[in-house]
Amino acid sequence: MSTVTAAPATGSRVALPPARGRSGLAGAIRSELTKIRSTRSTYWTLLALVIVTVGLGALVSFGAAQHPGDTGPGFDATQRSLGGLYLSQLIIVVLGALTITSEYSTGMIRTSLTAQPRRGTLFAAKAIVFCAVSLATGLVVSFLSFFVGQAIMSGHHSLAGFPLSVSLGDPNVLRAVIGGGLFLAACGMLSFGLGMMLRHTAGAITAAIGLLFVLSVLVNFLPQSWQDHIDKWMPAIAGTQIWATKPDPSFLGPWTGFAVLCGYAAAAMIAGWILFQRRDA
């Protein structure tokens, strides 16, 4: 490096192309894509997501195939094969929080905001890129889980003689499988919003798990007549209706339920956005 010392460098050995327009959302999105694909944790998390979702779905499908006696008329083969989603919510929640909190824990946020001080642009780019990544991953694991699960159950029949497995053409099935991907993306966005609000990885993940898991459990301690009115509005319970094919009338409908989950995510995002605009970085 002594050569560098000897000849002090200057900034402009090669002229940059003349600036045009304004640095905006398109560049910010390219930047966020580079960020998300250039850290190993992204790949590990996504790999864990695929393994957990598909693996768990395969396991519960295998269980159903081996115990046809347990499968009554209400058996939902689609929902069963997507059962891994219950656990993969946790993983997408980690990735959603890390997308923003890792910038705070490393201090990278200050560098990012020095490159693009328009906070709205940075926020929007991050949200768009993470939403796209989590939706794409969610759809892949949802379809993969479905096909693997159905393959395991195919050829098996319930005691009443119905085949256990279903195909994408059966009523509500395609909506439910796509819904699995939507559900994961919405959980991820909820965690992203919480990450923006709390700026702290552990805090954001804890809050997201509290909302998605603990809250649903806590409702069980309420008097039954209250529970009936409250638990269908819980984010995880409302959101899971989108990947069920046989609607339970005591819960919200698939799209209404999903809209409720999106409402929670939107509230977290808006709160995060307002705080991001106001606070010192």
Next chain:
Amino acid sequence: MIEARGLTKRYGSTLAVDQLSFSVEPGRVTGFLGPNGAGKTTTMRMILGLDRPTAGTVTVAGKAFSRADHPMREVGALLDARAVHGGRSAYNHLLCLAQTNDLPARRVGEVLELTGLSEVAKKRTKGFSLGMGQRLGIAAALLGDPRVLMFDEPVNGLDPEGILWIRNLMKALAAEGRTIFVSSHLMSEMENTADHLIVIGRGRLIADCTVAEFIEQNSRQTVRVRTPDQGPLSAVLAAGGASVRDEGDGSLLVTGLTPARVGDLAFEHSIRLHELAPARASLEEAFMELTAGAVEFHAGVPVGNPADEPVTVGKGS
């Protein structure tokens, strides 16, 4: 060109920056000097829009930095070299920054070469030494070939070679007509690099002048004399308008007279001198003196403060 007008930042009950007004002109290195905790970093953060001023405004090239069309072409800043995601390679770190401002990817290779980091471009920054981290921060600052560059304590923790490299770089960048704003808590560092100084203490402006002016105004000519006849000499010199301090080691420190005048007076009164040496209070001392009342945290042991004596700028005879 950076312009601050009445810039103020309050954190709870602490006033970090207090009614600060200054301008940083292009084509020279402006040193931003102040003891630790004086508000230098906070001021730089407000210039970048990271912190919102409680009152006042600061502009870069006439408008708030957050309204710049191409922020990285306007300002390159090195505030905290550790503000990177350690899991990302140097190349990808710079690439994701370049993309935000639609800068061509080849520019990343250029700044890596410029800062001597080409060989470690693909390495994750987690393993970088302090010096390499500093170079990476400078590479990021140079990406947009900006007209304004800000460095916050850039030589902290660097080896002599790294310090020399940064000094030369800053001078070269200023010579190209850029605005260079560099903070330090060490006067000695500024003495070697800066053309102009903005000195703050406790968030307030203390001095805004050229380095030459600062030296002239703040460093006093002193003369060290050693004599077997301390009593008579002290009286003679005091009568001649100087202030004299007994250093305790058999020498006297004389302020307010030139060495020649001290020698002449001794000769006229037949006082023997064993030593007569001019001494100049260092800029470091002058800076300490100037900011003595503005240091946020004093060390437990009181430091001898030469400012207790009357300061008479000696015109000689």
